[in-house]
Amino acid sequence: MGLRGSKPTFDDSSNVVYFIQIPLRGLRVPNLSPFPLKLETYLRMAKIPHESIMISTLSSKGKTPWIRHRGKDVADSQFCIEYLNKQFGVNLNEHLTKEQQAVSRAILKMVEENLYWVLVCYRWFFCDPKDLGLAQSFPWLIYAFIRRRVRGFANGQGMGRHSPEEIFQIGKLDFKALSDYLGEKKFLFGDQPSETDCSAFGMLAQFVFSNIESPHCALIKKEFPNLERYCHTMRNTFWPDWDQVLKGDASSTKL
Amino acid sequence: MRLTFGDTRLLALAAGAIAVGVVLFLNASRKQRKRKKLPYKDESDTVYVVQIPRGKKVPSPSPFPIKLETYLRIAKIPYENVFARKFSSKGKIPWIRHRGKDVPDSQFAIEYLNEQFNVDLEAHLTKEERAMSRAFLKMVEENLYWALACYRFIHDDVRKADYPSVIPTWALLLFGRRIKKYAWGQGMGRHSVEEIFHITKLDFEAISDYLGDKKFLFGDKPCVADCAVFGMLVQVVFNQTYSPHNALIKNEFPNLERFCWTMRNAFWPDWDQILAA
Numbered sequence: 381m382g383l384r385g386s387k388p389t390f391d392d393s394s395n396v397v398y399f400i401q402i403p404l405r406g407l408r409v410p411n412l413s414p415f416p417l418k419l420e421t422y423l424r425m426a427k428i429p430h431e432s433i434m435i436s437t438l439s440s441k442g443k444t445p446w447i448r449h450r451g452k453d454v455a456d457s458q459f460c461i462e463y464l465n466k467q468f469g470v471n472l473n474e475h476l477t478k479e480q481q482a483v484s485r486a487i488l489k490m491v492e493e494n495l496y497w498v499l500v501c502y503r504w505f506f507c508d509p510k511d512l513g514l515a516q517s518f519p520w521l522i523y524a525f526i527r528r529r530v531r532g533f534a535n536g537q538g539m540g541r542h543s544p545e546e547i548f549q550i551g552k553l554d555f556k557a558l559s560d561y562l563g564e565k566k567f568l569f570g571d572q573p574s575e576t577d578c579s580a581f582g583m584l585a586q587f588v589f590s591n592i593e594s595p596h597c598a599l600i601k602k603e604f605p606n607l608e609r610y611c612h613t614m615r616n617t618f619w620p621d622w623d624q625v626l627k628g629d630a631s632s633t634k635l
Numbered sequence: 636m637r638l639t640f641g642d643t644r645l646l647a648l649a650a651g652a653i654a655v656g657v658v659l660f661l662n663a664s665r666k667q668r669k670r671k672k673l674p675y676k677d678e679s680d681t682v683y684v685v686q687i688p689r690g691k692k693v694p695s696p697s698p699f700p701i702k703l704e705t706y707l708r709i710a711k712i713p714y715e716n717v718f719a720r721k722f723s724s725k726g727k728i729p730w731i732r733h734r735g736k737d738v739p740d741s742q743f744a745i746e747y748l749n750e751q752f753n754v755d756l757e758a759h760l761t762k763e764e765r766a767m768s769r770a771f772l773k774m775v776e777e778n779l780y781w782a783l784a785c786y787r788f789i790h791d792d793v794r795k796a797d798y799p800s801v802i803p804t805w806a807l808l809l810f811g812r813r814i815k816k817y818a819w820g821q822g823m824g825r826h827s828v829e830e831i832f833h834i835t836k837l838d839f840e841a842i843s844d845y846l847g848d849k850k851f852l853f854g855d856k857p858c859v860a861d862c863a864v865f866g867m868l869v870q871v872v873f874n875q876t877y878s879p880h881n882a883l884i885k886n887e888f889p890n891l892e893r894f895c896w897t898m899r900n901a902f903w904p905d906w907d908q909i910l911a912a
Contacts, residue, residue: 441825441826456826478844479845481841482840482842482844485774485837486770486771486841489778489838490769490774493822533820533821534820536820536821537821553769556769557765560763560765561770
């Protein structure tokens with residue numbers, strides 16, 4: 381699965397941000413994990429020069445994605461964004477009021493710490509493995525191993541202790557909150573996108589574009605169509621090369 | 636006196652018999668404790684809230700029983716506390732029992748009670764405010780909770796926190812080890828002490844900025860998110876007063892302390908009376 385080739389060479393003297401993501405290229409999304417999609421959308425939104433590298437090397441925190449910039453490795457997508465904001469003088473939330481920035485953080489956390497686990501539980505426990513939507517298939521042994529570990533994580537976090545119906549209900553309430561807050565706006569906070577749009581898109585794209593067989597996708601189409609509309613808006617605005625990215629190989633792509 | 640082979644065998648048998656006896660005794664005591672009947676009257680409309688006993692500084696060292704009880708008080712739903720170390724079917728506490736039905740998880744309990752008693756603490760909110768209310772609820776319970784749990788159980792000595800004396804130290808330390816494992820799987824446990832403090836500060840800032848000068852999060856009437864925020868913040872403001880989080884609130888987010896006092900005075904006028912002696 382993915383490239384396990386030689387270590388990539390980084391040019392630590394340049395200002396390019398090396399964006400390292402695990403090779404989980406989907407059939408219908410650039411990455412099956414929402415966090416690489418979030419971070420790459422941010423890099424595009426902020427117009428930060430970056431080079432995307434797909435390798436199986438996880439961060440120092442054992443997760444994906446991470447970045448390297450001028451010889452410094454930064455793990456965790458949110459810490460990456462905070463670091464890059466400082467380095468490149470970026471503030472995608474500048475146009476928000478103080479209250480909107482507060483709401484922005486609350487929505488970010490709801491999406492990444494709650495809705496994320498709804499996605500995880502669906503994919504690893506309730507979804508047919510053939511519907512995962514990976515561009516390259518998983519060896520079954522690795523799938524079973526990861527699934528066992530994820531079960532432990534989900535139980536510890538709490539979501540894994542609920543029934544499938546309860547988890548679906550929790551997901552529905554999160555979708556409703558996002559849908560009601562978005563309303564008819566182009567982005568979450570109006571006509572200009574902000575940081576949290578990257579995260580919301582990274583997560584929603586998994587349901588809307590990747591797991592199209594899921595009851596969550598059907599729910600969004602039926603009851604929260606503005607979320608689907610929103611995903612297309614984000615995709616068309618920041619990923620005009622979406623289809624090329626999906627067709628491309630898993631080697632590094634310069635942007 | 637030299638022990639013969641026969642003596643050694645006899646000693647081993649005796650040690651084995653004692654070990655088996657101890658195990659059987661402990662098992663019997665455990666079953667005896669389980670069989671101890673809890674005082675439910677399933678024919679009444681009373682809601683039984685099963686939670687761990689009171690602390691000396693806060694009604695509960697856990698934020699979720701305080702959230703649930705504050706909701707019950709705001710909604711004026713008749714309830715009775717059952718203080719016991721009896722975990723729900725999901726292995727957690729608190730949980731409720733109503734008319735013979737057990738409902739685990741504080742949020743599912745609230746949704747169940749909303750239906751049973753025709754309550755809606757968010758009826759006065761607009762559609763967008765309800766959405767924001769859910770977002771704040773989830774930020775507090777799925778993010779801030781883990782940051783504060785890491786501080787209490789991993790970075791600091793958990794014995795300093797206000798736990799009822801019926802919970803022995805070894806149980807707290809064992810629970811702390813479990814929290815460490817859970818927090819690593821959840822993600823928060825992979826960050827450094829400084830990073831977790833930074834995350835906590837950003838969450839406090841978001842709540843403080845949104846609350847502003849308002850009495851409650853969304854104005855003059857409280858909602859479920861207020862109960863969740865209150866349950867979480869009292870752990871910092873009233874329980875772990877020695878923590879750097881307490882100093883952070885006092886120095887940078889004083890409206891959060893003001894909010895805790897507002898909630899406490901409004902819905903817990905008996906706060907001092909109900910605490911453990």
